[in-house]
Structures are given as structure tokens and as C-alpha cells.
Amino acid sequence: MTDILEARKLTKRFGGLTAVSELSFAVREREILGLIGPNGAGKSTTFNIIAGAYRADSGEISFLREPIAGLPPHEIARRGVMRTFQHNLPFEGMSVLENVLVGAHTRFGGNLFSRKAAAEEREQHAHAERLVEFVGLGELRYASVDRLSFGQGRLLEIARALAGAPKLILFDEPAAGLTRAEAQRIATVIRGIAERGIAVLLIEHDMHFLLPLAHRVVVLNFGAKIAEGTPDEVRSHPAVLDAYLGHAAAV
Amino acid sequence: MRSALGWVAAAVLLSAVAFFLSGYYNDVYRKLLLWIALALSYNFLFGISGQVAFSHFAFYGIGAYAVVIFLFQLGMPLPLAILAGVLVCSAIALIVAIPSTRLEGFYLALATLALAQLFIVVLNEGGAVTGGTGGLVNYRLPAIFGVYITGPWYTAVIVILVLGTYALLRHLDRSWFGRACRAVRDNPEAAAAMGVNVARTKVIAFTLTSVLAGIAGMVYAFVDNTVNPPIFGxxxxxxxxxxxxxxxxxxxxxxxxxxxxxxxxxxxxxxxxxxxxxxxxxxxxxxxxxxxxxxxxxxxxxxxxxxxxx
Structure with missing residues (x-):
């Protein structure tokens, strides 16, 4: 399988602290790649560099063989990399469906007054309805987002990201703050996304959630990669057990 | 087709009102319509795009003064004067918006407050060009194809301005552009992650609504047939x-x-x-x-x- 996203020797420092150090990894087509590590391992920093929120001090990122490091977030989205937010960042003044339509922003042609514009709007509207249905919020499509529970808000994040027709979707700790049942629902949705042929990069510190879901796993500790492989390989890797000491028994 | 008919009916109805009003009430009606046009465009800027700007009424004044100066001080024909007025409003809007929308909302409020105050100073100190504190008087709308548009017929022009402003803003609001504006208002970080160019969206919304205010000002210039600084305070x-x-x-x-x-x-x-x-x-x-x-x-x-x- 070919690589869709490739990170090479990413390094990011905050003052004297090196949050990410010479990190290299690749996301392959159609796979769910998990990026895990204990708190402070550099997962979020890596995520934010890929999404364009942070700029790496050095290193390169290519997406579909084009360099994307240093591009602003909206340009990265335009190239087909969409993301969700760990703390759910909905557009508060809009309905569920309108939120999803904002996710489709990059799919509109531009001209607002052409005859095509109305057809385009209808087409995206229908697509957004299908996505809202796919994540299980169909009943709430016209509801204001403040009526959603935290777990439903997370599903909305996913539908909104999918509306941009991404080739790669980035999940920032999608199970954080959810009940076990809600997390299972999210896991099912993420599997469905991968089955649609969309590559998934998932950062997560909860191994129970991630290991059954990911096809491959990259383990970080203190900003560096300490292991990489299938969930089974990683589960028994001595460096991983060491980093997760305490959690390790539970894994 | 049916919606086009609805707009025409609204235009006829709202204009017809003017033919039943006496001079004083016609004046009240015209100004009411102008306030509606301004409130509609300011709502798009403040309410939909979430930009706290205090320059909207100043752009109304800039449009009014610009068209009068271009027509009567520089002797331009009407279409050219309107075009030049639009260009002046766009240029000033871009100068204010490009630097300030890249910063926090607070700076846009400050910059636009400064613009509104500066505008009054320029009007007062503008000598013969702006007419100073007395403003510009004794002019009238030039004939269009040999016809002078006056009285309730000019009110019909204002009705078209209001309906045009409303139709345009409603169309934008229901499009991806309106959604992008509201997304930027609600959460700029999430908007950017959805592919919205936050700074550009703000600048376009600011410039567009400011030009609409300017155009309303151009129409206003021939309501009282005088423009002076206190009006645009x-x-x-x-x-x-x-x-x-x-x-x-x-x-x-x-x-x-x-x-x-x-x-x-x-x-x-x-x-x-x-x-x-x-x-x-x-x-x-x-x-x-x-x-x-x-x-x-x-x-x-x-x-x-x-x-x-x-």
C-alpha cells in the first residue's frame, strides 16, 4: 500500500522543551494509524503540526507527495486533510446540518450567482443529510447544536470533517470524555470511515480504545518514536510496557 | 420566476406608499427606508460576520460626500461618479480591514472608531472640497436620460436600493459564503480547519457591507440635497x-x-x-x-x- 501522508524528521521545541524530536512516520492509504503515548509524549503537538496549527522547527510533511508543512490550516483542509477537535468546537449559532455544510466549504465552486450555484447547494445539502444520518444524528439535523450531548457533539465533529470529502481524516483523542458506550459508537463510525477508503490518523492515549481499532500503531514517548507495528506487536513491546508502566498491566 | 414576481410586487407596493404621503411624511418614509438598508448591511457585518465595527455610518457619509464631490466639484457624469464612489469606499474599506481583521476583534473596533472620527475631522477641515463645517449644498440629482427623478419617484429609487440590498444579502447569507461568515463569527479556529480562509472572509464581508453603506449614502445625498459633518456623527x-x-x-x-x-x-x-x-x-x-x-x-x-x- 502506498503512503498518503509522510512525516520526516519532525522537530518542535517550545522554549527549552523538545516536544517532538526527529519524528518520522507514514500513514498508508485506507488504514487506521494510531499515534499513542502517555501524556506529554508529543501526540497533540504532532497532530497540530500536521493540521497546520503549529509550525515545525524542522522536518517535512508530504501529503499525496506534495509538501504541506507550514501551510495554514485552511490550505491543508483544501488539500483533503480534515480534522476533529478533542474539545468539540461546533459553530454555536447554527443547526447540526448547517455545521456539516460548513465542513463542505472547500467543495463549492466559488461563483455565487451562476446557475450552477443552486444545484451545487442542493447537492451538498443532500450529501450533508446523508453524513448526518451516517453518524446517527439524523433526528437532530435541524436542532441547534447547544441541544447536543458531548458524545453527540463528537459525532457532529466527525460528520463535519467528512463533509469536506477528505482523503485523510485526523482524530484528536476521539474517545476523550465519552462513556464506554459512546466510545464504542465512535469506534464503529471510525471503522466505517476507513471502509469508505478514507485514511485515518488517530491520536489517543487510551490503549483500550485504540488497540482494537487501529491497523498499525506508532508509539511516542518524550517526543520520540519508541515503537511501531501492529497492535499485537506494540502490545508486547518492552519499551511500550516501560513507557506505560502502571497502565501496562491493564493492557 | 415566481420569486422575481414577488420582488417586483414588493417594489411596486413599497413605492406606491410614497404617492400617498405628503411631503413631510414622504421624507420620514425615505429616511426609514435608508435606515433599513443600513441596518440590513450592518447586520451582515456585525450580526452574521461577527465583526464589531463602528465605521458603517461613516461609509454612508463617505458614499454621500464622494458622489457629490465627484459630480459637482469634479464634474463627472453620474455613472462615473457612482463608480468612483464605489471605488473610494472599497479602497478605504480594504485599507482598514486588511490590517485589523488579522488581529483580534478589539482592534477592528478601535480602527473603525478612529476612521469614523477621522472622517468627521476631514469633512470639517476639507476646505472648498468638502465645504468645511457647512458642508455642500445647492445641488440636485442630474437628469437621467433627460428626466429629473423627484418626489415619490425618488422614493421608488430608495425602495429599489433597500430591496436590492436585502436580496443580495439574503442570497449571500444562504450560500457557502454566508455560512463561512457565521462559522468565522462562531469559531475561527474550527472555521479554518474546515478550509475557510478566515482573514479573507472577514475582509470580503467588511468591504462588501461597507460599499453597500456607501451606495446607500449616495442615494441619501439626493434626499436632503445637502451633506454636512453633523449628519454623519x-x-x-x-x-x-x-x-x-x-x-x-x-x-x-x-x-x-x-x-x-x-x-x-x-x-x-x-x-x-x-x-x-x-x-x-x-x-x-x-x-x-x-x-x-x-x-x-x-x-x-x-x-x-x-x-x-x-
């Missing part, structure tokens, strides 16, 4: 803000309700309390923000649902 910038918030921020109907209410209220209040209606506006503002942040239109939204519950 800062208090009107705040009045626009009050109209949009009290009516219902982010909603076209809210802007219309707010403009009608706050423009007409002083006519009712003046005989009772003289010029202290600003006090009533202030109190109304506080009550709305505390009790009904969605404005009067928010009350209307709740009413039918409350009935169904019974």
Missing part, C-alpha cells in the same frame, strides 16, 4: 448597533424590526420627553441583552412554539 454608528441588537442580531428580519422601531420611536417619545430618547434606547438595550439576547425577533420565534405546546 458617531452617535449614528451606535444607533445602528442598537437597531441590530434590539431587533435581533444575525437575522435580516431583526435588522428591519430594529430599524423601524428605533427610527420611529423618537417621533413618539419626543413630545413626551424631548430629546432624552437616548435614555430609553439605552434602557431598552440593557433589557434586551439581559432578557432576550436574540432580540425582538427572538421573541417572535418563541411565540408560535409556545402556542403549539398548549
Amino acid at each position: 458617531l452617535e449614528n454608528a451606535f444607533l445602528l448597533l442598537f437597531m441590530v441588537i434590539i431587533g435581533g442580531s444575525g437575522r435580516h428580519a431583526g435588522a428591519i424590526v430594529g430599524a423601524v422601531l428605533l427610527y420611529l420611536l423618537p417621533f413618539v417619545l419626543s413630545p413626551l420627553i424631548g430629546h432624552h430618547h437616548a435614555l430609553v434606547f439605552g434602557a431598552l438595550m440593557v433589557v434586551v441583552i439581559l432578557l432576550q439576547p436574540r432580540g425582538l425577533i427572538g421573541l417572535y420565534d418563541r411565540y408560535p412554539r409556545g402556542q403549539k405546546a398548549h
Whole structure:
């Protein structure tokens, strides 16, 4: 399988602290790649560099063989990399469906007054309805987002990201703050996304959630990669057990 | 086709009103229509795009002065004067918006406040070009194809301005552009992650609405046939803000309700309390923000649902 996203020797420092150090990894087509590590391992920093929120001090990122490091977030989205937010960042003044339509922003042609514009709007509207249905919020499509529970808000994040027709979707700790049942629902949705042929990069510190879901796993500790492989390989890797000491028994 | 017919019917109806009004009431009606046009475009800027700007009424003044100066000081023909006025408004809007929208919202408020004040200074100090404190007087709308548009016929021009402004803003609001504006207002970080160029969206919304205010100002210039500095004072910038918030921020109907209410209220209040209606506006503002942040239109939204519950 070919690589869709490739990170090479990413390094990011905050003052004297090196949050990410010479990190290299690749996301392959159609796979769910998990990026895990204990708190402070550099997962979020890596995520934010890929999404364009942070700029790496050095290193390169290519997406579909084009360099994307240093591009602003909206340009990265335009190239087909969409993301969700760990703390759910909905557009508060809009309905569920309108939120999803904002996710489709990059799919509109531009001209607002052409005859095509109305057809385009209808087409995206229908697509957004299908996505809202796919994540299980169909009943709430016209509801204001403040009526959603935290777990439903997370599903909305996913539908909104999918509306941009991404080739790669980035999940920032999608199970954080959810009940076990809600997390299972999210896991099912993420599997469905991968089955649609969309590559998934998932950062997560909860191994129970991630290991059954990911096809491959990259383990970080203190900003560096300490292991990489299938969930089974990683589960028994001595460096991983060491980093997760305490959690390790539970894994 | 049917919607086109609806717009024509609205234009005919709203214009017909003018033919039944005497001179004084026709003047009140014209200014009411102009306030509605301004409130609609300010609502798009403040309510939909979430930009706290105090320059909207200044752009109304810039448009008014620009068209008069281009017509009568520089002797341009009318179409060229209008085009030049639009260009001046766009250029000033871009100069203000490009640096300030890249910063926090607070800086846009400051920059636009400064622009509004600077505009008044320039008008007062502008010598023969702006007519100084006395402004520019004794001009009239040039003939268009040999016809002088006056009286209720000019009111019809204002009706077309209002309906055109409304149609354009409504179309934009329902498009991806309107959604991008509201996304930027609600959460710029998430908007950027969805592929919205936040800075560009803000600059376009600011420039577009400022030009609309300028065009309304050009139309206004031939309502009183005089432009002078006191007309374009800062208090009107705040009045626009009050109209949009009290009516219902982010909603076209809210802007219309707010403009009608706050423009007409002083006519009712003046005989009772003289010029202290600003006090009533202030109190109304506080009550709305505390009790009904969605404005009067928010009350209307709740009413039918409350009935169904019974």
C-alpha cells in the first residue's frame, strides 16, 4: 500500500522543551494509524503540526507527495486533510446540518450567482443529510447544536470533517470524555470511515480504545518514536510496557 | 420566476406608499427606508460576520460626500461618479480591514472608531472640497436620460436600493459564503480547519457591507440635497448597533424590526420627553441583552412554539 501522508524528521521545541524530536512516520492509504503515548509524549503537538496549527522547527510533511508543512490550516483542509477537535468546537449559532455544510466549504465552486450555484447547494445539502444520518444524528439535523450531548457533539465533529470529502481524516483523542458506550459508537463510525477508503490518523492515549481499532500503531514517548507495528506487536513491546508502566498491566 | 414576481410586487407596493404621503411624511418614509438598508448591511457585518465595527455610518457619509464631490466639484457624469464612489469606499474599506481583521476583534473596533472620527475631522477641515463645517449644498440629482427623478419617484429609487440590498444579502447569507461568515463569527479556529480562509472572509464581508453603506449614502445625498459633518456623527454608528441588537442580531428580519422601531420611536417619545430618547434606547438595550439576547425577533420565534405546546 502506498503512503498518503509522510512525516520526516519532525522537530518542535517550545522554549527549552523538545516536544517532538526527529519524528518520522507514514500513514498508508485506507488504514487506521494510531499515534499513542502517555501524556506529554508529543501526540497533540504532532497532530497540530500536521493540521497546520503549529509550525515545525524542522522536518517535512508530504501529503499525496506534495509538501504541506507550514501551510495554514485552511490550505491543508483544501488539500483533503480534515480534522476533529478533542474539545468539540461546533459553530454555536447554527443547526447540526448547517455545521456539516460548513465542513463542505472547500467543495463549492466559488461563483455565487451562476446557475450552477443552486444545484451545487442542493447537492451538498443532500450529501450533508446523508453524513448526518451516517453518524446517527439524523433526528437532530435541524436542532441547534447547544441541544447536543458531548458524545453527540463528537459525532457532529466527525460528520463535519467528512463533509469536506477528505482523503485523510485526523482524530484528536476521539474517545476523550465519552462513556464506554459512546466510545464504542465512535469506534464503529471510525471503522466505517476507513471502509469508505478514507485514511485515518488517530491520536489517543487510551490503549483500550485504540488497540482494537487501529491497523498499525506508532508509539511516542518524550517526543520520540519508541515503537511501531501492529497492535499485537506494540502490545508486547518492552519499551511500550516501560513507557506505560502502571497502565501496562491493564493492557 | 415566481420569486422575481414577488420582488417586483414588493417594489411596486413599497413605492406606491410614497404617492400617498405628503411631503413631510414622504421624507420620514425615505429616511426609514435608508435606515433599513443600513441596518440590513450592518447586520451582515456585525450580526452574521461577527465583526464589531463602528465605521458603517461613516461609509454612508463617505458614499454621500464622494458622489457629490465627484459630480459637482469634479464634474463627472453620474455613472462615473457612482463608480468612483464605489471605488473610494472599497479602497478605504480594504485599507482598514486588511490590517485589523488579522488581529483580534478589539482592534477592528478601535480602527473603525478612529476612521469614523477621522472622517468627521476631514469633512470639517476639507476646505472648498468638502465645504468645511457647512458642508455642500445647492445641488440636485442630474437628469437621467433627460428626466429629473423627484418626489415619490425618488422614493421608488430608495425602495429599489433597500430591496436590492436585502436580496443580495439574503442570497449571500444562504450560500457557502454566508455560512463561512457565521462559522468565522462562531469559531475561527474550527472555521479554518474546515478550509475557510478566515482573514479573507472577514475582509470580503467588511468591504462588501461597507460599499453597500456607501451606495446607500449616495442615494441619501439626493434626499436632503445637502451633506454636512453633523449628519454623519458617531452617535449614528451606535444607533445602528442598537437597531441590530434590539431587533435581533444575525437575522435580516431583526435588522428591519430594529430599524423601524428605533427610527420611529423618537417621533413618539419626543413630545413626551424631548430629546432624552437616548435614555430609553439605552434602557431598552440593557433589557434586551439581559432578557432576550436574540432580540425582538427572538421573541417572535418563541411565540408560535409556545402556542403549539398548549
